[in-house]
Amino acid sequence: LMAGVAFNVAYFQTKHWTMNNVLGICFCLQGIERFSLGTYKIGAILLVGLFFYDIFWVFGTDVMVTVAKSLDGPIKILFPRSLIPDAATGKLEMSLLGLGDIVIPGFFLALLLRFDAHNAKVDYFPTNVHASFSKPYFHSALV
Numbered sequence: 001l002m003a004g005v006a007f008n009v010a011y012f013q014t015k016h017w018t019m020n021n022v023l024g025i026c027f028c029l030q031g032i033e034r035f036s037l038g039t040y041k042i043g044a045i046l047l048v049g050l051f052f053y054d055i056f057w058v059f060g061t062d063v064m065v066t067v068a069k070s071l072d073g074p075i076k077i078l079f080p081r082s083l084i085p086d087a088a089t090g091k092l093e094m095s096l097l098g099l100g101d102i103v104i105p106g107f108f109l110a111l112l113l114r115f116d117a118h119n120a121k122v123d124y125f126p127t128n129v130h131a132s133f134s135k136p137y138f139h140s141a142l143v
Contacts, residue, residue, distance in 0.1 A: 007019070007022075008023075011023060011074075015072060017078040017080065017092070017094060020073075020074050020076075020077075020078055021074075021077050021078060023074035024074040024075070024076060024077050024099055025077070025102075027074060027099060028099055028102045028103050028106065031099075031103045031106075032103060032106040032107060032110055035107060036107070036110060036111065036114070037107050037108065037110075037111045039111075040111065040112075040115070043107065043108045043111050046104065046107070046108075047104065047105070047108060050100075050104055064098070068096055068098060069096070075098070075099060076096040076097060076098050076099060077096065077097045077098075077099070077102070078094045078095070078096055079094065079095045079096070079097070080092045080093070080094055080095075081093040081094065081095055108141065109138060109141055109142060112137040112138045112141050113135065113138045115137055116133065116134065116135040116136065116137050116138050117133060119134075120133035120134055
């Protein structure tokens, strides 16, 4: 607990991009773990709907990019374009990836993994969480 508090305090003081990414990935993993899609149909509708949503709001307008760049928090994964800081500002130029672009496909992959476990007759609350089973749907969607 103290390590987590210390990490968050350090993040809020420095706003370093690597710490931002660690927190963002933690949020993604928690979201995928705690939320589940009910059926394949719901997952497919969600992916298709968000595909068109992204086309309009991300590529059709600059609203999403403006919001993502103006908010200074772990709501995006940041990648430096170059490891050499800009001479004028002294800051690194960053590319970004929204957490929704990670979490939404993750929901669908988690659904397919549960479906593979169901087909392999794995117990709902397995005693051996490391038991191996066939994952054809998960692997085909992962590729």
